[in-house]
Amino acid sequence: MTATSPATPTTPAAPTTGTLPQDPPASRGARLHRWDVRWGPYALIAPFFLFFAVFTLLPLLYTGWASLHRIELTAPERAEWAGLHHYARLLRNPLFWNALRNTLVIGVLSTVPQLLTALALAHLLHSRLRAATFWRVALLTPYATSVAAATLVFSLLYGRDHGLVNWVLGALGAGPVDWQNGTWSARLAVSSIVVWRWTGYNALLYLAAMQAVPDELYESAELDGASRTRQFLHVTVPSLRPTILFTVVVSTIGALQLFGEPLLFGGAGGQKGGASHQFQTLGLFLYEQGWFTYHLGRACAVAWTMFLLLLLIATGHGLARRLLRKDG
Amino acid sequence: MAAGVPRRRRTAVLLAVAVLLLAGPVGCAGAGREKGRTTTVTVGTFGVFGYRQAGLYAEYERLHPGVRIREEVVERNDTYYPQLLTRLAAGRGLADVQALEVGNVHELAAERGEKFEDLSRAPGVRRSDWLPWKWAQATTPDGRTIGLGTDIGPLAVCYRKDLFRRAGLPTGREEVGRLWAGDWRAYLAAGRAYRRHAPAGTVFTDSAAGLYNAAVHAHAERYYDRAGHPLLTNGPAVRSSWDLAVRAARDGLTARLRQFEKNWDQAFANGRFATVACPPWMLGYMQEKSGPAGRGRWDVAAAPRPASWGGSFLAVPKAARHRKEAVDLAVWLTAPAQQARLFERQGSFPSTPASYAMPQLARARNPYFGDAPIGPLFAAAARGAPTLVFGPREQQIGAAFTDVGIPQVEQQGRSPRAAWAAARREIENAVDE
Structure with missing residues (x-):
């Protein structure tokens, strides 16, 4: 310059x-x-x-x-001071706690298998394969698919009366599952969409990090007689630690903001996340409060609560990193 | 790379960006503004209103040289209505004519009435053209009418003749109507009779929530009383309709479907259920989903009690760009003759009784539904329907029953007591500010 x-x-x-x-x-x-x-x-x-x-x-x-005012969508130009009313009301609202719990549960159900599978896939891809580029591109295709398209297909697969998943279960002799109406089945179904979409993306991140690990480390490990599994556990994973931490943070943020998948999985009226809100995430709860019950002030309070939660998680992440560094 | 080339290129890029930035807003503004002597009147609707399909816009343009009509369609009212509210508050971005859904019109009349033209004073409007209850729904407490009624949803019951025959029930539409005339509980009794000899794989009706909607809309006071006081979950109409829906669900009379979902569509195609409460606007949908195989199998009988479910209005915001032209268009589109033509093409049932005697209605028969005389049949329901009392957050309160409480019993197997509590919680969350 x-x-x-x-x-x-x-x-x-x-x-x-x-x-x-x-x-x-x-x-x-x-x-x-x-x-x-x-x-x-x-x-x-x-x-x-x-x-x-x-x-x-x-x-x-x-x-x-x-978030400190009473604002209704029916007349958004009228704002009336409400102090911390919305926050206090949120803490007393069982629907808010339900959404928070769902967000955490679906977050864990989708993040943990996602990252573990991604690590395993990256490990497989790291070994010499025929048509490596093909596999890598294939891994990334779910990520390139739109949430809407993916979720619509998954909702069909998880259909109660004519879904493919129930058809397979039936062939195996298991009874049909009403995926959307069951509490855990719905959460699992939503998580599976997230896992499907993001695993390949994370696998490629891991793969890139793996390729940066110096070969000497593996050579000396091999000289010491370490098996492939031991090499993976004792050489690869520790070298990938910063990347793993990064993907954990990004997936956590993504999980906290989970919106499109549960919304579309719910079909018409999807913002409720099922008849008993069994898969309503915080994002959906916010959307429902603001754009379906027209309480804009309350929706803003939900947004700020989510923001504070993220700050809390970021602090936790900082602490974890400091601890890990001490470890290393 | 030489310094001159990028600079020239940069200048070109800057120019292009500047042109785009300037042209964007100008282009947008120009589209709506008068070009020569043509005025483009915009009509904002949710879903298909069918004016264009019925050729009404084309005819209006022919009758009024210099007027062009452009329709802006948002697919669902869920999206359309919040957008309308924000635009009303901002005073910009509004279409010249805005369609309003019946569930929102009271809220708008009460809270945003001042933002709309008073159409009761518009030239060519005769209050007596409309059903009194339709007119009342869009009228503010101080007597201004913010919307002219378009269609209404008088209820009937569509039933499968072939399934009724196999279950040993009568099949003629008068006899079927008599089977449950006067009381929805008689409809459930017919359902239990059906269940005793039900053809394999079929049930009596599609969904408990649909039944609730049909039953509750036969009562004038549902969530609010005439004085405007909230009844919410305490009204007798809500209680009796709830009991009916819960009873149907627990007796296994429903196919446990949610209306307008994929499953529901598939169930039409597979002939899963024998009856569904159907307003006229549903007939086209049913025909499409049941396919050619359903031809001649469906028929239409009178509902146990006359009711109206759904319907819309046309309104003109004060912030509309072409207010005068918009009022003229809204008046013309909602006049009895045009409503009758819309019925013929689109199945939207007129809210103007003068249309009922017109040949498009009086002689209307639906060949797909066994040549049922749908015009007179629905007109009788429309005349008998009560003046529904509406209040704020009407849609949210209704959804607490149809999307939360009832499906909890019907599809999730919860106890009615727990589901009722959940619906109450839902309403509290929606109504309380």
């Missing part, structure tokens, strides 16, 4: 500030240069922060303000 500046006679690596006062003719250019070096980077990243301010920070703050 500085190399193109016409006033710079030297390489950008050598700071010229020290020579400035002794060189009056060049001083104007030099001052510009100094200004450029100092503020240029800020100017260049400013557009991002401008967008960040307009589309993230302002809405975030406005949502916080709105």
Whole structure:
């Protein structure tokens, strides 16, 4: 960036500030240069922060303000101060706790198998395979499929009366399952969509990290007589630790925001997440409060509660990382 | 790379971006604005209203040179209504004519009435053209009418003649109507009779929630009384309709389906159930889902009690760009002659009794439904339907029963007591601010 500046006679690596006062003719250019070096980077990243301010920070703050007011969608221009009413009411609302519990349960049900499978798949792909590119592309296809398309197909598969899953179960002699109406069956079904969509993506992340592990480590492990499994457990996994932590954080954030899959899985009126809200996540609960019962203020309070939860998780992640570093 | 080329390219890119940024808003604004002497009137609807399909727009454009009509369709009212509310608050982005669903119209009249034109004073509007209860639904407490009635949903019961015959029940539509005339409990009794000799793999009706809707809409006061006080779960109409739905579910008279879901569609095709409470707008849907195999098997009989389920209005927001033209269009589209034509093409049942004597209705027979005289049949239900009392959050309260309470009993096997408590909790969450 500085190399193109016409006033710079030297390489950008050598700071010229020290020579400035002794060189009056060049001083104007030099001052510009100094200004450029100092503020240029800020100017260049400013557009991002401008967008960040307009589309993230302002809405975030406005949502916080709105969460302290009684605002109804029927007349959104009327805002009446409500203090912490919405938050207090949330804590007393069994539907909120139900949504939080569902979010955590579906989060665990989808994240844990997802990451474990991804690790195993990455390990398989890491060994020399024929048509490696094909396998990698195939892994990524679910990720490239839209949530809507994937969920619609899965809802058909999990259909009660004419679904493929029940047909297979029937062939195996097991009774049909009403996937959507059962509490655990619905959560499992929603989780399975998430697992299907994200496993390949995580596997590729792991694969990239695996390929960065130096071969010498494996060679010396082999010399020590370690089996493939032991190599995986004692060489691969520890080297992948930062990547694993990253995927855990990203999946956790994704799990907390889970929305499209349960919404579409529920069909018409999907925002309720089933007749007894058995798969209503926090995202759906927020959507229902704001756009179906028209309590915008309360929906904003849900949004802020979710935000605070994420902050809590981020703090937990920071602590975990510090502990892990001490371990290493 | 030489410095000059990227700079020239950069200039070009900048120019292109600038042109796009400028042209975007201008293009959008230009589309709605007058071009020469043509005025484009926009009509915002949810779902298919059928005006274009029935050729009504084309005819209006022919009668009014210089007016063009553009329809903006949002598929579901779930999406359409919140969008309408935000646009009303912002005072922009509104179509010139906006369709309103019956479940929302009271809320709008009560809370946003000032945002709409008073159509009772519009030229060419005669209050006596409409069914009195339809007119009342869109009228504010101070007597302004914000919407002109389009269609209504007078209820009948569609039944499968072939299944009734095999179950030993009568098959003629008068006899079938007499079987349960006057009381939905008689309908359940017929259901139990059906169950005794039911053809294998079939049940009496599709869903307990559908039955609840049909039963509850025969009562004037459901969730609110005439004075506007909330009854919520305490009204007798709600209680008796709930008992009916729960009874049907627990007696195994329902196919445990949710209406308008995939399963429901498939059950039409497979002939899983023998009856369904059907407003006229459902006939086309049933015909499509039952397919050619259902031809001549379905018929239509009178419902136990006259009721109306569903229906819409046309309104003109004060913030509409072409208010005068919009009012004229809304008045024309909802006039008896046009409503009769819409019925012929789309099956939307007119809310204007003058249409009932018109040949499109009086002589209407539906060949798919065994040549049932659907015009007079539904007109009788429309005349007998009570003036439904509506209140705020009507849809959410109804959904607490049809989407939560009743499916909990019917599909999740919970006790009616627990399901009732869940429905109450749901209503509390929806109504309380």
